Amino acid sequence: MAVQAEPATAVPVARRRRRGQLGWVGGIAVTFAALAALYLVMAPLLALLSTAFRGPSDLLPFEPGAHWTVDNLLEVYLGTNLLSTVLPSTAIFVLGSVVVTFFTAFTLAWLVERTDLPWRTTIFTVILFPLLVPGIVMAFAWTLLFAPNAGWVNVALRALLGLEGNGPIDIFSMAGLILCQGIASVPFVFLLLGAAMRTMNPSLEEASSASGARPITTFFRVTLPVLRPGVLAPLILAILVALEQFEMPLIIGFPARINVFSTRLYFDLNPEDELPAYGKAAAVALLFLVAAIALLLVYNHLIRRAERFVTVTGKGYRPTRYALGRWRVPALAFVGFYLLVAALLPAVVLVWTSFAGGSNDVGLDAYRTLLADNRFWPAVRNTFVVAGLSAGLITLIGALLAWQILRLRFPGRAALDVVSFLSIGIPAVITGFAVMILHLTIPIGIYGTVWILVLAYSYRLAVSTRLSRAALIQIHPELEEASIASGGRWLDTIGRVVLPLLAPSLMASFLLLFIVGFREFTIPMILQSQDNWVLSVIMWKLQSDRQTAQAAAVGTMILLFVAPVIFVLRRQLLSRQGDA
Amino acid sequence: MLTVRGLTKSYATADGSFQALKGIDFEIPAGGFYTLLGESGCGKSTTLRCVAGLEEPDGGSISIGGEVVTDTARGLHAPAFERDIGLVFQSYAIWPHMDVFANVAYPLKVARPRLGAPEIKARVLEALRLVGMEDFAGRQATKLSGGQQQRVAFARALVRRPKLLLLDEPLSNLDAKLREQMRFELQELIRRTGVTTLYVTHDQSEALAMSDTVAVMSAGRIVQSGAPREVYGQPDNRTVAHFLGSANFLRGRVIEAGDGLATVVLAEGAVEIRVPSRVALSAGAAVDVIFRPEDVTTHLDPAGGAIECSVERVVFQGGMSEYQLRLGSTLLRTVVHPSVSAQPGDRAWIAIRPERCILFAAG
Numbered sequence: 047m048a049v050q051a052e053p054a055t056a057v058p059v060a061r062r063r064r065r066g067q068l069g070w071v072g073g074i075a076v077t078f079a080a081l082a083a084l085y086l087v088m089a090p091l092l093a094l095l096s097t098a099f100r101g102p103s104d105l106l107p108f109e110p111g112a113h114w115t116v117d118n119l120l121e122v123y124l125g126t127n128l129l130s131t132v133l134p135s136t137a138i139f140v141l142g143s144v145v146v147t148f149f150t151a152f153t154l155a156w157l158v159e160r161t162d163l164p165w166r167t168t169i170f171t172v173i174l175f176p177l178l179v180p181g182i183v184m185a186f187a188w189t190l191l192f193a194p195n196a197g198w199v200n201v202a203l204r205a206l207l208g209l210e211g212n213g214p215i216d217i218f219s220m221a222g223l224i225l226c227q228g229i230a231s232v233p234f235v236f237l238l239l240g241a242a243m244r245t246m247n248p249s250l251e252e253a254s255s256a257s258g259a260r261p262i263t264t265f266f267r268v269t270l271p272v273l274r275p276g277v278l279a280p281l282i283l284a285i286l287v288a289l290e291q292f293e294m295p296l297i298i299g300f301p302a303r304i305n306v307f308s309t310r311l312y313f314d315l316n317p318e319d320e321l322p323a324y325g326k327a328a329a330v331a332l333l334f335l336v337a338a339i340a341l342l343l344v345y346n347h348l349i350r351r352a353e354r355f356v357t358v359t360g361k362g363y364r365p366t367r368y369a370l371g372r373w374r375v376p377a378l379a380f381v382g383f384y385l386l387v388a389a390l391l392p393a394v395v396l397v398w399t400s401f402a403g404g405s406n407d408v409g410l411d412a413y414r415t416l417l418a419d420n421r422f423w424p425a426v427r428n429t430f431v432v433a434g435l436s437a438g439l440i441t442l443i444g445a446l447l448a449w450q451i452l453r454l455r456f457p458g459r460a461a462l463d464v465v466s467f468l469s470i471g472i473p474a475v476i477t478g479f480a481v482m483i484l485h486l487t488i489p490i491g492i493y494g495t496v497w498i499l500v501l502a503y504s505y506r507l508a509v510s511t512r513l514s515r516a517a518l519i520q521i522h523p524e525l526e527e528a529s530i531a532s533g534g535r536w537l538d539t540i541g542r543v544v545l546p547l548l549a550p551s552l553m554a555s556f557l558l559l560f561i562v563g564f565r566e567f568t569i570p571m572i573l574q575s576q577d578n579w580v581l582s583v584i585m586w587k588l589q590s591d592r593q594t595a596q597a598a599a600v601g602t603m604i605l606l607f608v609a610p611v612i613f614v615l616r617r618q619l620l621s622r623q624g625d626a
Numbered sequence: 627m628l629t630v631r632g633l634t635k636s637y638a639t640a641d642g643s644f645q646a647l648k649g650i651d652f653e654i655p656a657g658g659f660y661t662l663l664g665e666s667g668c669g670k671s672t673t674l675r676c677v678a679g680l681e682e683p684d685g686g687s688i689s690i691g692g693e694v695v696t697d698t699a700r701g702l703h704a705p706a707f708e709r710d711i712g713l714v715f716q717s718y719a720i721w722p723h724m725d726v727f728a729n730v731a732y733p734l735k736v737a738r739p740r741l742g743a744p745e746i747k748a749r750v751l752e753a754l755r756l757v758g759m760e761d762f763a764g765r766q767a768t769k770l771s772g773g774q775q776q777r778v779a780f781a782r783a784l785v786r787r788p789k790l791l792l793l794d795e796p797l798s799n800l801d802a803k804l805r806e807q808m809r810f811e812l813q814e815l816i817r818r819t820g821v822t823t824l825y826v827t828h829d830q831s832e833a834l835a836m837s838d839t840v841a842v843m844s845a846g847r848i849v850q851s852g853a854p855r856e857v858y859g860q861p862d863n864r865t866v867a868h869f870l871g872s873a874n875f876l877r878g879r880v881i882e883a884g885d886g887l888a889t890v891v892l893a894e895g896a897v898e899i900r901v902p903s904r905v906a907l908s909a910g911a912a913v914d915v916i917f918r919p920e921d922v923t924t925h926l927d928p929a930g931g932a933i934e935c936s937v938e939r940v941v942f943q944g945g946m947s948e949y950q951l952r953l954g955s956t957l958l959r960t961v962v963h964p965s966v967s968a969q970p971g972d973r974a975w976i977a978i979r980p981e982r983c984i985l986f987a988a989g
Contacts, residue, residue, distance in 0.1 A: 067680075067705050527680050528719035530706040531792075532733035532782065538707075542732070546723045 068454075072536030076454065079446035083465050086440075086504050090480030091335075091472070097483050098332045103325030106486050118325035119332070128310070128330060136306040136334075139223060139295070140288040146228025147284050150384060151235035152277075157377055159243040161368045169381055171616050175389045177233035178608040178615070180565040180582045181293035183601040186589055187392035188226050189297060190399055190598070192217035198395055218302040227294045229388050235284050242276025248366050261368065275348055282345040283470070289338060290473030292568040297589075307334045308475040308568070315479060315572065324483060331476045342471025393605055399598035412595035419596070421576075421584055428496050429580040432570075433563030436503035441555045444510025445548060449540075451511075452518050453526070466511040477505045478572030494575035502569045506562060510555040517551035518544075554618055561611070627656040627822040628677065628790055633686035635672055646672045647683065648846035654822055654839075661825040663833040664843035665869070670826045671794055673843075677824060678713050678792050679706035691789040707736075709790075712783030712821075716795040718775045720767045726778050727763040730754060733786045753781040756815065773804050780812070784819060791821045797832060809835060830870050834858060842866045860904070864986060867916050874922070874958045876915045877988065883907045888985060890915055894954035897933050901983035912988035921982040922960045924949055925975045926968055932975035937968045951976065 068076065093107065100107040101115035122128055157163045158170055176184060191199050194212040203214055216222060250272055254264040270277075292308040300309060307330070314327040370377055402408045416422055447466050451459060469477075481502040485493045492498045521544070529539040545552070567582040574583055581600060588597035633650035636643045647669045654660040662670040675681040677688055679695060687697040690711065695704040712733075721729055730753055734746045741749075754760040757777040762770070770778065776796060783791060796812070797805045813836055816823055827833055833840045834854040841851035842865070850862045861867035877893040888903040890913060901915060925932060935951040935958065942964060951958045951974055960976060968974060 067707070069705075522717055522719065524715040524717050524719035525721060527678075527706070528713065528715060528721070528782075529732065529736075530680065531678055531709075531711060531713035532736065533707045533786065534732070534736040535707055538736040542736075543721055547721075 067530055067536065069536045072540070075446060075536075075540075076450045079443050079450065080462055082443050083447055083462065083507060086443075086501065087465050087469055087472075087507060090477060090484045090502075090505070093484040093487060094328050094331060094335075094476065094480040097324050098328035101325050103323040104321040106324060106483065108487055115325075118329040122326050122329040123333075126326075128333070132305050132307060132310045132330075133333075135220070135304055136289070138220060139227065139299075139304070139306050140285060142220075142224035143227035143231065143288050143291075144281070144284050146225060147231040147235050147288075148281060150229065151232045151239055154232070154381065154384065155236050155239040155243055157381060159240050161370050161377070163370060163374075163377055163381070169385070171612060172385050172389050173236055174233055174616060175608075175612055176230065176392075177237070178561055178565070178611055180567055180585075180604060181230055181291070182297065182567045182582045182586055183396070183604055184230050184392060185226065185293050185297035186585065186597060186601060187396050189217060190395045190594075191391055192222065194218065198391075217298055220302070220304055223294055223299045223302065223304060226298055227288060227291055229384075230291075230294065231284055231287055232384070232388065234287070235280050238280035238283070239277060242273055242280075246272060246276075251366065279345060279348040282341055282348060286338060286341055286345070286471055286473075289334065289341075290475060290568070292475050292571070296586075308473065311475050311479060312572065315482075327479060328483070331479060334473060335476055338471040338473055338476075339468070342468070345470065346467060396598050396601040396605065400595055400602045402595075412599040415593075416596045416599045421579060421587075422600075425579045425581050425584040428499070428578055429564060429582075432496055432499045432503060432578075432580060433560050433566070435500045436506075436563050437556050437559035439500065440504045440507050440559060441510045441552055443504075444507050444555065445514040445545075445552060447507070448511045448514035448518055449544065452515060453523065465507075467508045469505050469508045472505065474566070474568040475572065478502060478569040481505075481569075482573055494573075494577055496578045498573055499570055499578055499580070502573060503563050503566060506559065509559055509562070513551045513555040513558075514548060517548050521547050557615065557618065561615075627658065627691055628654040628660075628824060629687075629689045630673070630677065631687045633673060633676055633683050633688070635669075635676065635681065635683045635685075646846055647676070650686070650846075650848060652841060652848060652851065654824060656822055657820050659816060659823045659825065659836060659838045661827060661833045661837035661840045662843055662848075663827060663830060663840055663869070665828055668843040669846040670828075670843050674792055674794055674824060674826045677790075678711055679704060679709045710786075710788050711790045711792055712786060712788040713792045714776075714779045714783045714794065714796045716798055718772075718779040718796075718799070720770070720775045720778055720782075722768045724767055725763070726754070726759065726765050726767060726770070729767055729778055730781045730785050733782060737786070749785055750781075753785040754778075756784065756819070757781045772800055773808060776800065776808060780815065784815075784821065787821075789822065791816070791823045793823065793825045795827055798827070798829065812836070834870070842869055844869075859982075861916075861984065864914075864916075867984065867986075871918055872959055873916050873918055874956075876917075876953070876956060876958075878913050878915050880907045880909055880911045880913055882909050888913075890985070892933070894933075894956060897931065899978060899980045899983065901980045901985055903985045905985070905987065907985070907987070914986045914988050915978075916984045916986065917978050917982055919948070919959045919961045921979045922958070923977045923979075924951070924960045924962050924966070925977070926966065926972065927975065929975050929977060932977045935974050935976060937970055937972045937974050939970055940968060949974070 097107040098118055099114055099116065100112045101117045102112070103118055103121075105112045154173060158166050158173075163169070189197070191197050192215050194200060194216045197215070197217065200213060200215055203209070207214070217226065246269075251264050251268055254268040255261075259267065290308060291306075292312065295304065295306045295309045296312070299306060305313075311327055311330050311334075314330060315322050315324075317323065400412050401410070444466070447462065450456075451463050451466065481498065482493075485498055492501070525547070526539055526543055529543045534542065565582070566580070567586070570578065570580045570583050571586070579587075581604060585597050585600040585604075588594075588600065630650055630652050633647050634645070635647040636645045650669070650673050652660065662673060664670045672681060676683045676686075676696070677690075682703050683696060683698060685698050687699070688695050690709060693710070694702060695709050696702060721732075724732070727750055731746050731750045734741050734749060751760060751763070754763055757780050759774065759777050759781060762774065762778075767775070767778070776799075779796070797808055800808060809832060825833075825837065837854055839851055840854050840857050841848045842857065843849065844865050850857055850866045857866065858870050861870065867873045878890040879893070881889045881891055881898065883889070883903060883906070886902055886904070887900055888907050889898055889900050891898050892915065899915070907913065928934070933953060935953045937949060938952045938957060939950040941948040941950070945964070947962045947964050947966070949960045949962050949968070951960060953976075958976070
């Protein structure tokens with residue numbers, strides 16, 4: 047081949063043979079991210095799967111003496127009340143609470159985003175408040191309010207209505223469980239629905255009005271259908287979230303003898319006076335894992351469609367607001383009642399109980415006892431270390447994953463994409479269990495430490511890959527190519543161009559994951575040892591030891607920490623959606 | 627300076643694979659301005675990206691300034707950051723998180739061995755002066771107009787004093803008036819720096835105005851290359867004729883041929899013309915006579931030897947009018963001074979300048 051056209055200056059240069067744009071630094075970085083994703087998400091799941099098919103049940107899957115079997119499945123599905131009791135209660139619990147959540151969140155979101163409701167910004171902030179409070183704190187606060195014997199609300203109602211005995215409200219029932227869970231999930235669904243309503247192109251509704259449709263017709267024939275993808279995706283997500291809930295079923299469902307999937311799995315792992323039945327628990331988990339992944343696939347399908355919708359309509363719209371008119375007072379009453387039950391009363395009862403719950407005197411006794419408790423400060427440190435480290439770790443890994451999935455072509459890319467969003471569908475209780483089995487089977491010396499919590503929390507990769515992916519799609523590939531063509535190596539391009547442009551979404555991802563880690567209860571419960579207690583677990587321990595005032599003191603301190611974060615978060619949320 | 631040999635490239639698509647490049651060969655001498663011209667999807671941008679090192683070709687070799695940067699036969703492929711190039715993108719790709727100075731300084735900052743800060747500053751300012759943006763050094767990149775972004779992109783591409791400047795449709799995002807102005811500025815800039823340039827565009831007027839050499843690409847091949855006048859005046863085939871300017875086609879039959887001239891009788895209008903012929907044609911052969919709108923004089927009165935048509939449509943375009951004339955089943959385009967006014971349905975007579983006609987055997 048006649049290559050050297052200019053023989054006088056022809057000096058073949060390519061010193062090393064064919065190299066891609068990545069170089070070895072980039073190669074190591076993306077390989078690390080891919081392997082980390084497999085280790086954090088797939089390895090525990092594989093451990094769980096094999097456990098379900100290994101027996102006998104009280105052995106770890108690869109302990110000597112264990113063998114392949116379907117006994118676990120047969121025993122659990124035919125010989126226990128899983129299908130007859132647990133499955134129906136789980137279904138009722140999940141569907142009931144999702145209905146409550148959706149009705150409340152949709153109404154709130156519509157009132158805040160699309161009507162002239164007064165004090166919208168304040169209401170928005172207070173609605174968000176429970177988003178940051180661990181579910182276990184809310185559950186505890188609601189039992190203080192609605193317990194049939196001494197709950198504040200019940201005492202007040204009895205005095206008002208002149209009743210005797212217990213009640214009239216019994217929180218320890220299926221209805222109580224559904225209502226509590228339903229209300230607890232509102233803030234997060236409210237956020238998603240609000241975003242969908244805010245990005246809706248108002249000219250779609252205006253076109254309907256201009257065609258002669260009355261507002262009510264427009265709402266049902268244009269607004270709702272246009273919002274459908276933006277509403278269905280949060281709906282599926284809410285079902286997934288309800289399915290994995292453990293706090294409410296433990297605190298409210300257990301006294302009422304209601305067993306749902308998460309509590310059933312927990313008690314299979316922590317039987318009263320037997321050895322943990324790993325195989326049977328894995329068999330139980332299998333059913334719900336399959337259900338969750340099926341839901342996840344539907345969700346993924348919907349979110350792709352929703353993304354397409356949003357891309358078409360763009361951003362920066364200022365939807366017209368409906369005038370509430372004479373509906374103003376009922377609307378305010380609805381919002382007020384919700385805020386009272388979901389935020390204000392729980393906060394007040396926690397603070398009051400922390401000062402007055404233990405004895406008849408109002409005072410700081412509970413705090414003194416708590417601060418002297420040698421479990422308290424390690425738990426504070428563990429909570430922040432685990433939440434911070436796992437949030438940082440997966441923000442980084444998630445960004446690298448999103449980058450390689452979008453920008454590189456390699457075999458297995460589609461599979462890695464699936465792994466990167468799979469974690470949305472995996473219930474936390476299953477992850478906790480799966481990580482436990484994995485690290486009991488492969489002892490690398492972190493079982494029972496805070497490090498296993500960091501790894502287990504980090505399975506929530508999808509939060510960060512999703513956010514980074516959305517941001518990367520906005521970054522024109524030519525911005526990166528311009529760096530390469532200017533002589534920038536992979537690290538230059540990533541460090542000087544990609545990361546600075548991604549910074550806002552990396553911050554959002556870190557903040558979100560930190561909050562999720564801060565609230566986490568299920569995973570640290572399953573993986574707990576005396577060296578890795580976090581605040582939520584300590585609070586549960588105090589509460590179940592009937593040290594109510596100290597438990598309330600922990601709750602109060604969590605509220606104090608969360609309150610300022612809310613304002614940071616609110617600014618983030620509002621500015622990100624261009625509605626500051 | 628740039629030598630490209632036997633470049634091939636295929637992409638996997640949903641239904642098999644798409645061959646984007648089917649063997650591209652060309653050379654640019656030092657200081658030359660070479661343009662790849664073609665419609666979207668013809669492979670021109672892929673060629674440029676292979677030269678830049680952003681894409682790896684399946685076959686072929688590329689050398690820049692005597693350095694072999696790609697040679698698939700020997701398994702060589704230097705990544706883009708090791709090539710001595712400057713690249714301007716269609717989107718300009720100005721980094722929004724940096725100011726103008728930082729954008730232009732970037733190629734020097736990532737250079738190895740490292741350059742000292744004073745030298746970087748001096749060279750960035752020099753590059754900005756070259757494009758007339760020295761007063762904007764501290765301006766945030768997001769606060770620039772399209773034309774300013776483009777100038778910054780040029781400064782960034784030239785600041786390393788590369789051997790080869792690659793331009794990927796750099797003018798296509800500008801509005802018409804600015805595009806024309808930038809075309810002159812760009813030509814002047816390249817003349818002053820003397821940098822060897824590979825230019826990719828779909829706009830034939832840019833290609834004709836700026837290049838030393840134009841290569842027309844179609845379906846992954848270079849179908850014709852040469853000086854702009856040559857390619858425009860003597861297209862080798864219909865694709866080129868069609869792509870460079872608008873062309874009229876009339877059917878005809880050769881009556882006699884020889885000495886590089888052929889006498890052709892047109893199927894419509896029954897007129898004989900003697901036109902230059904580059905291919906050997908025998909009497910009786912069916913041919914297409916091709917001529918451009920500006921090679922026709924349009925009259926509203928009968929003239930000797932002119933062909934009678936009817937006016938189908940008059941498109942007023944300011945400085946001139948385009949006439950669409952019907953001759954039998956064929957529509958012809960001609961350009962007319964705007965003072966001539968005709969109505970659809972009027973008679974018109976056209977006189978074709980025979981020496982400007984091109985003959986192709988009818989396909």
